[in-house]
Amino acid sequence: MPRQVDHEERRRRIAEAVCTLIARSGMEAVSLRDVAAQAEVSMGAVQRSFRTKEDMLLFALEHLTQYVSERAEQRIAATSTPQAAATLLSHTLAELALLEEESRRQAHVWLAFVAHAPASERLAAVLKDTYAKLHDLLVRLLRYGQDTGEVAADLDAAREAHALLALADGLTAHVVAGHHSSATALAVLQRQVDQVLVEPPGNG
Amino acid sequence: MPRQVDHEERRRRIAEAVCTLIARSGMEAVSLRDVAAQAEVSMGAVQRSFRTKEDMLLFALEHLTQYVSERAEQRIAATSTPQAAATLLSHTLAELALLEEESRRQAHVWLAFVAHAPASERLAAVLKDTYAKLHDLLVRLLRYGQDTGEVAADLDAAREAHALLALADGLTAHVVAGHHSSATALAVLQRQVDQVLVEPPGNG
DNA sequence: CGCGTTCTGATGCACTTGCATCGTATCGGC
DNA sequence: GCCGATACGATGCAAGTGCATCAGAACGCG
Numbered sequence: 001m002p003r004q005v006d007h008e009e010r011r012r013r014i015a016e017a018v019c020t021l022i023a024r025s026g027m028e029a030v031s032l033r034d035v036a037a038q039a040e041v042s043m044g045a046v047q048r049s050f051r052t053k054e055d056m057l058l059f060a061l062e063h064l065t066q067y068v069s070e071r072a073e074q075r076i077a078a079t080s081t082p083q084a085a086a087t088l089l090s091h092t093l094a095e096l097a098l099l100e101e102e103s104r105r106q107a108h109v110w111l112a113f114v115a116h117a118p119a120s121e122r123l124a125a126v127l128k129d130t131y132a133k134l135h136d137l138l139v140r141l142l143r144y145g146q147d148t149g150e151v152a153a154d155l156d157a158a159r160e161a162h163a164l165l166a167l168a169d170g171l172t173a174h175v176v177a178g179h180h181s182s183a184t185a186l187a188v189l190q191r192q193v194d195q196v197l198v199e200p201p202g203n204g
Numbered sequence: 205m206p207r208q209v210d211h212e213e214r215r216r217r218i219a220e221a222v223c224t225l226i227a228r229s230g231m232e233a234v235s236l237r238d239v240a241a242q243a244e245v246s247m248g249a250v251q252r253s254f255r256t257k258e259d260m261l262l263f264a265l266e267h268l269t270q271y272v273s274e275r276a277e278q279r280i281a282a283t284s285t286p287q288a289a290a291t292l293l294s295h296t297l298a299e300l301a302l303l304e305e306e307s308r309r310q311a312h313v314w315l316a317f318v319a320h321a322p323a324s325e326r327l328a329a330v331l332k333d334t335y336a337k338l339h340d341l342l343v344r345l346l347r348y349g350q351d352t353g354e355v356a357a358d359l360d361a362a363r364e365a366h367a368l369l370a371l372a373d374g375l376t377a378h379v380v381a382g383h384h385s386s387a388t389a390l391a392v393l394q395r396q397v398d399q400v401l402v403e404p405p406g407n408g
Numbered sequence: 409c410g411c412g413t414t415c416t417g418a419t420g421c422a423c424t425t426g427c428a429t430c431g432t433a434t435c436g437g438c
Numbered sequence: 439g440c441c442g443a444t445a446c447g448a449t450g451c452a453a454g455t456g457c458a459t460c461a462g463a464a465c466g467c468g
Binding site for chain 2: 195
């Protein structure tokens with residue numbers, strides 16, 4: 001075996017470059033040459049890592065969704081305090097909405113992919129799958145809240161999860177569009193979560 | 205004066221073609237040639253109608269926002285029955301979310317523009333302005349609902365309007381991404397509106 | 409009718425695109 | 439130490455891009 005390169009590492013590196021470019025100037029600004037330059041590899045390397053441009057974009061999306069999903073899942077798995085359902089819920093949502101300042105880039109990219117979904121079935125499939133996972137996650141959180149008594153027992157968790165997820169995505173879009181700051185969006189999100197809780201905090 | 209052409213009419217025709225193309229294959233698939241073909245005019249005509257491609261895209265966005273805003277405003281202006289605040293609110297939101305089947309195309313286009321906002325300041329400005337207008341509209345509707353007693357008087361109309369608008373946009377995104385059908389999205393939206401009303405319909 | 413202005417569609421141009429090709433550098437196995 | 443397989447980066451290529459240009463058609467006005 002000749003020269004050894006960590007292919008997966010390179011693919012990830014390229015995916016990062018793709019995301020950077022999309023966030024900076026939109027999806028149509030992504031060319032193989034620019035990606036190669038951004039990733040500081042040769043164009044040939046990009047072409048050997050991905051058979052086609054669409055494959056590359058798809059991998060970048062999967063890279064992003066995996067990152068977001070994992071962070072959300074981790075946050076839940078790492079929780080030990082039992083009655084934290086309320087904060088758990090709002091923190092997870094805030095993370096899904098990519099509202100933190102350091103997630104701006106990811107928010108742009110996510111939105112770009114969603115907007116591109118109608119043009120690519122494979123892309124749409126990945127998005128659909130991710131949304132389903134996130135919805136499940138929220139449902140689990142709500143059910144957990146119902147167990148701890150923080151959330152009304154008669155609440156339709158599935159429905160509420162849909163609403164919360166949509167709200168999070170909408171706020172993402174509004175921040176990207178410049179209609180909201182992250183802080184404002186966060187406040188709106190928090191208020192919605194409070195409505196779900198049986199005892200709104202702060203005004204006993 | 206020689207040959208007379210309705211320039212505005214032509215610009216609108218081209219804007220329609222732009223929207224069709226964006227909806228079909230995304231923003232990066234919009235080329236002057238394709239637009240000309242879709243609008244069934246010559247490429248020269250497109251170039252004379254718009255100095256540059258960006259101008260064309262910007263006009264298409266303004267064309268879209270104006271259409272959406274106008275339809276929403278009209279719906280309100282045309283209302284004569286006084287206590288319709290509840291239905292008025294949900295219908296307006298449903299329209300803003302572009303959930304009707306015939307608005308799918310516009311939903312795609314809208315999302316594409318939002319996703320592109322970070323890459324173009326002029327575009328972002330138009331979006332921001334439109335969002336502000338829509339927010340105002342919702343605030344007015346909520347205040348009206350408070351006048352008629354359908355909406356709790358102590359509700360923070362501005363905050364609630366933000367939440368509703370974000371929810372509507374999020375649902376739009378979810379429908380475009382294939383995570384929801386229009387019907388499901390509509391149900392989620394309706395449920396959220398019901399929560400705003402003092403007396404939820406159907407189970408009083 | 410014929411002039412002059414406006415509009416028109418085709419073509420040119422420099423450039424970028426995604427992808428294919430190819431000679432070479434780099435390493436493991438013998 | 440050398441062979442052969444592999445990864446590498448540069449270059450080629452046809453197609454498509456936005457925009458500029460231009461000869462001429464179409465029409466109001468004298």
